[in-house]
Amino acid sequence: MDEKQLQKYWLVYTDAWCLIKNRDRVRETHVAEMVKKHDIGVMNRLFCLVVWQEIKRINNGGIPLEDSKYQAAFTGAWRIFKKYSVPDDTDEFWMGLTREINILGLEYQNSQFIRNLLVHVTLEEIERIERNEYHE
Numbered sequence: 001m002d003e004k005q006l007q008k009y010w011l012v013y014t015d016a017w018c019l020i021k022n023r024d025r026v027r028e029t030h031v032a033e034m035v036k037k038h039d040i041g042v043m044n045r046l047f048c049l050v051v052w053q054e055i056k057r058i059n060n061g062g063i064p065l066e067d068s069k070y071q072a073a074f075t076g077a078w079r080i081f082k083k084y085s086v087p088d089d090t091d092e093f094w095m096g097l098t099r100e101i102n103i104l105g106l107e108y109q110n111s112q113f114i115r116n117l118l119v120h121v122t123l124e125e126i127e128r129i130e131r132n133e134y135h136e
Helices: 003-021 026-036 045-059 067-083 091-107 110-136
Strands: none
Touching: 003 026, 003 045, 003 067, 026 045, 026 091, 067 091, 067 110, 091 110
């Protein structure tokens, strides 16, 4: 994956972090705009599944994480994505990826937020990239 492609993915993670950071002002229309803006693979799930579900959880009385924890989660997910964004279709690759996902997930007690971020966005996008690379 070249630098230009990685920058597009980085922007997705940073836009998601900005929405979470400003969660008191975020409305469903903001999420819809981000879904349209970031139409690469499954990355639009970052907004509807990760951000919007977390905002709804908080609005229903759930206790939010500290902003620094959200930032660290998005940064950690990004680092994993960047490191594994060029799948090589080996057992070592997939074992390393799942190990790093599990380690970061444990830091957040495998909350729904972190599972959505790591599994339903980051891991699934890497799997999608791998399918497109090796199985076309």
